[in-house]
Amino acid sequence: MTEFKTSQEKEIHKKLAIDLFNYTWDLIEKNNRSEADDENMVNAAHASRFHWGLVGTLLNFARGEWQISRVYSLLGRAEPALNHANKSLDLCLxxxxxxxxxxxxxxxxxxxxxxxxxxxxxxxxxxxxxQAAQNVQEDGDKAWLLKNVDTVATLSLPKWE
Known part of the structure; x- marks a missing residue:
């Protein structure tokens, strides 16, 4: 983890990581994204992961890599999606x-x-x-994971409810 001169610097990076993750999520869920939205989505996902890399935990890193993979999958870009999915998997395992x-x-x-x-x-x-979902203890988390898995074959996305 990076050493910061002040605790305020760390908080700024944390806020940016969170805000950029959430902004990316909003773009993921946006209907009729423009080309500019797609570019912003890629850049925001990478920027979020960058800031988590400075102040986050291994869990934040894994979720950031997952989100980047999701973005690239949405854009039909298999190779970077695979790269970031593998990074997420390695962090988890x-x-x-x-x-x-x-x-x-x-x-x-x-x-x-x-x-x-x-x-x-x-x-x-x-x-x-x-198989992993069978070991998720929280019913809501298990349901959300399975809902996402069930949309893979159609390359669609579930709606958060």
Whole structure:
């Protein structure tokens, strides 16, 4: 973690990380995104991850990589989606970040493989995501993970309720 001259600097980076993550999420859910929105979505996701890299935890890193992968999958860019999904998965596996985030890392891989057109690897990762979901204790979290996994084959996105 980076050393800051003041605690205020750390708080600024944390606020930026959170705000940029949420801004990216808003763009992910936006109907009829423009080309400028798509570019902002990519840049905001990377910027959020950058700021988390300065002040966050391994969990923040994994979720940031997951979000970047989601963005690239939405844009039909399989290779960067796979790259960031694999980073999220590595963080989850190497640091025991829990079944919820592990399931979402597999969901990101499945979605990226769906974009790539590799149905076998898509389905393998869907299966791994569903296996991880069985170990999620919180019913709402399990349902949200499975709702996301269920949209991979159609490359659609569930609505947050």
């Amino acid at each position: 190497n640091n025991n970040l829990g079944a919820f985030d592990l399931g979402f890392a597999y969901e990101a891989l499945a979605r990226a493989y769906a974009v790539k057109g590799d149905k076998q690897k898509r389905d393998e990762n869907i299966s791994l995501a569903k």
